[in-house]
Amino acid sequence: MELLTGMMALDEERPEESHYLASWFCQMKTDKEKLRSIIDPSIAITDETFESVLIIADLAGHCAARDPHQRPEMGHAVNVLASLVEKWMPINDDQEEYLGIDFHQPLLQMVKGWQAADGTADVCSVSLNDSKGSIPARPAGFAESFKSSDGR
Secondary structure (H helix, E strand, O other): HHHHOOOOEEEOOOOOOHHHHHHHHHOOOEEEHHHHHHOOOOOOOHHHHHHHHHHHHHHHHHHOOOHHOOOOOOOHHHHHHHHHOOHHHOOOOOOOOHHHHOOOOHHHHHHHHHHHHHHOOOOOOOOOOOOHHOOOOOOOOOOOOOOOOHHO
């Protein structure tokens, strides 16, 4: 709701009927023209994007149901939103060419490609077994008798 409207969930500066975004949004989304009027102006609304907005608004309304048992599971929300990913690609073809990145590849394949280009084929090239090596030695002149309990 916040992403679609650009509004905060609670804002006492707004008129009383819209103090609480969730209840106000659910009332507004029942009418397509009212919903269109409350969408954040920074979202370029076309007929195609408005169809996606309707899907997201419907999901948001279900997620804000008063009864927790009426709210969808996270898997359902992910599936609904995942179906919109292709429609809402945040880049254009010029950027893709400029960056030299194929955004049509799966993420894991992209990461492996970057690692191969960097010469770091391991998924994690840093050993986390001994993290004490990253802690600096005791500074010169620091009291040898100082213990962490002394700082409390």
